Amino acid sequence: WGVKRLGEIYRFKPTNSWSRDQLNYDSGTIKNIHYGDIHKELNRTFRIDDEVVPYVNDTLADSVKEDAFCEEGDIVLADASEDVDDIGKAIEIVDIGGQRLVSGLHTILASRIDHRIVVGFGAYLYASSGVRKQxxxxxxxxxxxxxxxxxxxxVELAYPTEAREQQKIAHCLSSLDEVMGLQAKKVQALKQHKKGLMQQLFPAEGETTPRLRFPEFREAGAWEVKRLGDVCEVLDNLRKPVARTKRNPSPYPYYGASGAIDYIDQYIFDGNYSPLSA
Structure with missing residues (x-):
């Protein structure tokens, strides 16, 4: 493989420092990549039609210089993070769809000087352990x-000098990303399904019968209602029963780094909070 410093095969292009207040998701002619989206939302291989990216407010559009626009094969890195695992996290612009896109607040935009790094390979190159560690x-x-x-x-970048090997690596890894993305959507759908079931399998506030019951329990009648203090014993952080005092007949202390710092009123636990049991 070839080994070159990043600065030998990429050049840095201008970015902007616009805040979220200067962006919108409704309309515009230029889209903007914010570093927060790199950390949380955007795919490693950035295809503009698959991503939710804000527009630059129209009042700022005329201030964008031509050299600031992203191109396919560009790398956008987050230059700030509270987490060492995310510092320098990168995405590669794989498909821009003919749209205008710029790199925004707390990002670094690196553009290929030549085509020795093929489009699609850069995303995984910058995510590799050797590059991340540097x-x-x-x-x-x-x-x-x-x-x-x-x-x-x-930063030193090691890469296959033959484009076909880069393409093979990129295709292999992107195929796995696609499978994982589909599985993530299935998991999200199952979570929503479970949330809906939870709402129906337990009674709503003020009710004692759930809206959905298994067939063998449909004639079982209403659930019982008990106060939390009637069905369990509240313990302190040493798993000892909380003492009752004249100052507070049923104090429930909560703890900070230096010990008990205040008391939670018993009303929270065994006054109005009434869990249901089938």
Whole structure:
């Protein structure tokens, strides 16, 4: 494989520092990648039609320079993070769909100088352990970590010199990403299904009979209602029964780093809170 410093095969392009208040999801002519979306929402291989990306407000559109627009094969990295695992997290612009896209707040935009890195391979190259470790080692900061273009330029990238091998690697890994994405959608659908069942299998507030019951229990009648304090004993963090005092007939202490710091009123536990049991 070939080995080159990042700064030898990528050049850095302008980014912007617009806040969320200067973006919108309704209309515009330019879309913007915010570093927060890289951390939470965007796929490693960025296809614009598959992503939810905000527009730049129209009042700012004329200020965007031509060299600031993203191109396919560009890498967008988050240059700030509170978590070392996410510092320098990157996405690759794989399909821009003819739209105009810019790189925004706390991002670094790296564009290929030539075509030695094929489109689709860069996403996995920047996610590889060797590259991630170098970025993490170069990051600086206490509570918030940051990395600069100068530091990134020194990161060494190892890559197959033959384009076909890069394409083969990218195809293999993207196929797995696609399968995992489909499974994630199935899991999300199951979670929503479970949430709906929970709402029907337990009585609603103020009721004692669930809306949905299994056939063998449909004639079983209403559920019992008991106060929490009647069916369990409240213990402190040492698993000892909480003592009752004249000051508070039924105190429930809660704890901070230095011990008990206040009392929770018994009303919360055995006054009005009444769990149901079938």
């Amino acid at each position: 970025i993490q080692q170069r990051a600086q900061g206490a509570k918030v970590l940051g990395i600069s273009k100068t530091q990134l330029a020194e």
